Amino acid sequence: MSDNPVLVWFRRDLRLSDNPSLHSAIKRSIETGTEVIPVFIYSPEEEGAWTPGEASNWWLHHSLLSLATRIEEKGSKLIIRRGGAKQILFDLVKETGATSIFWNRLYESEIISRDTGIKDALTKAGIEAKSFNGALLKEPWTFKNQSGKPFQVFTPFWRALQKVLEIPETLPEPLDILHYNRTCSSLKVEELSLLPKIKWDRKFYETWKPGEVNAQIELDKFLSSFVDDYGSARDIPSVRGTSRMSPSLHFGEISPGQIFSSVNRLKINASSGVEHYLREIGWREFAHHLLVHFPHTPLEPLRPNFKNFPWANDPKSLLAWQQGKTGYPIIDAGMRELWATGWMHNRVRMIVSSFLVKDLLISWVDGAKWFWDTLVDASLASNTLGWQWSGGCGADAAPFFRIFNPITQGEKFDSNGEYVRKWIPELSNLPNKFIHKPWEAPDNILKSAGVTLGESYPLPIVDHSLARTRALRAFDKVKAAN
DNA sequence: TGAAATGTTGGGGCG
DNA sequence: ACGCCCCAACATTTC
Numbered sequence: 249m250s251d252n253p254v255l256v257w258f259r260r261d262l263r264l265s266d267n268p269s270l271h272s273a274i275k276r277s278i279e280t281g282t283e284v285i286p287v288f289i290y291s292p293e294e295e296g297a298w299t300p301g302e303a304s305n306w307w308l309h310h311s312l313l314s315l316a317t318r319i320e321e322k323g324s325k326l327i328i329r330r331g332g333a334k335q336i337l338f339d340l341v342k343e344t345g346a347t348s349i350f351w352n353r354l355y356e357s358e359i360i361s362r363d364t365g366i367k368d369a370l371t372k373a374g375i376e377a378k379s380f381n382g383a384l385l386k387e388p389w390t391f392k393n394q395s396g397k398p399f400q401v402f403t404p405f406w407r408a409l410q411k412v413l414e415i416p417e418t419l420p421e422p423l424d425i426l427h428y429n430r431t432c433s434s435l436k437v438e439e440l441s442l443l444p445k446i447k448w449d450r451k452f453y454e455t456w457k458p459g460e461v462n463a464q465i466e467l468d469k470f471l472s473s474f475v476d477d478y479g480s481a482r483d484i485p486s487v488r489g490t491s492r493m494s495p496s497l498h499f500g501e502i503s504p505g506q507i508f509s510s511v512n513r514l515k516i517n518a519s520s521g522v523e524h525y526l527r528e529i530g531w532r533e534f535a536h537h538l539l540v541h542f543p544h545t546p547l548e549p550l551r552p553n554f555k556n557f558p559w560a561n562d563p564k565s566l567l568a569w570q571q572g573k574t575g576y577p578i579i580d581a582g583m584r585e586l587w588a589t590g591w592m593h594n595r596v597r598m599i600v601s602s603f604l605v606k607d608l609l610i611s612w613v614d615g616a617k618w619f620w621d622t623l624v625d626a627s628l629a630s631n632t633l634g635w636q637w638s639g640g641c642g643a644d645a646a647p648f649f650r651i652f653n654p655i656t657q658g659e660k661f662d663s664n665g666e667y668v669r670k671w672i673p674e675l676s677n678l679p680n681k682f683i684h685k686p687w688e689a690p691d692n693i694l695k696s697a698g699v700t701l702g703e704s705y706p707l708p709i710v711d712h713s714l715a716r717t718r719a720l721r722a723f724d725k726v727k728a729a730n
Numbered sequence: 731t732g733a734a735a736t737g738t739t740g741g742g743g744c745g
Numbered sequence: 746a747c748g749c750c751c752c753a754a755c756a757t758t759t760c
Contacts, residue, residue: 594731595731602732646731647732650732650733651732651733651734652732652733653732657732716733716734
């Protein structure tokens, strides 16, 4: 009476609740008594040029452990394998007699073509292959602007999305998962070697709690206490003012639909804080919209005239930026937070990226690659959008001449220097007046704060005022080519 | 989801 | 009292 098993192929949807592919499989299981086999395949080489970095892999490791445990609590077992996805899926079909494979869609071009190929091959082989939307409020091809083209400006995109969006009914997590009883070999999570060989990840453990259950707890905490002040607190990096949900969203420990419905469930009055926050979820949607419609943008500027931009080849400055040794405290604090925790506050991301692109004239692509390697929330869609925004070469981007002043940004958003002191302890005894510009401090103040510029903390690697003028001159070449 | 340069206004010191 | 200048404060423009 029972049908052949159905495989649920987990990818970046590492949750049991509101998971459409899992939910469909469970539904079938309840109706026909068929077994459900949850599978995770580790195949980083199939992600094209954008192989996940070590910080991202750290998160994946712990998220997989959490998912595996949750699946065991439901009476089943997560099968983990490593290698080419297509081959492994066909192997599993052969081993288990499965006749259906369900998964949730991803949006990177290499992965889209891989998955399309897999779907075709499975269908040709008589296997039912079904994919679902498990990561977005509205998928990029389901709506367009009035002239029938993809959106390139956020505000009309967001308006249109909200218009077509019905607040999603989230799907419940399964009560149990009917276990596949015969043996089916699986790697242990540890055997994927996702954790760093050198133990630089100590701070990650104090900072993050990966996994679906923790994601829900963190979201509830944010929505019930922090979100009211989100509008202003989100700009202060020393304050816990943002949701910090980006890694959980990236790995699908939580869905954007769950965030929307949590807002409803907690009956949060439509304060400006909530509006601002949901708008950020909108930016995540916008990023996916752009990535799907303009798949070349991870490496190429959306605005073609920026191909002529005279970027500097300056490995020394790039290294100083990466290591947080530029001599500008707000920049260095951000870069050190990134290195230590795999994350950087969004306001500071904007400041450091403006500095790389405009003060150092280093290509936004180099910045994107560094963030890709070091962020736990590295997402091709969001990373690309953010860097093209900063580079002035993307959709709805900051105009190139909008050049952040690292001193005034620091004084504005870290006025008491708390963020800088946390990440640059060697400056912690400087008075507020000089915390964002130590080179202006008189010798006696530097001395009593124990700071020796050029030794204990670097002198600025560029003069911002000169760098600003230089950037505007460089931009002239793009304008001329326009 | 900037910053700097330039322009305008108005109060107050001063001859 | 008046015009003149200075300059802070704010507004607008430009990059």
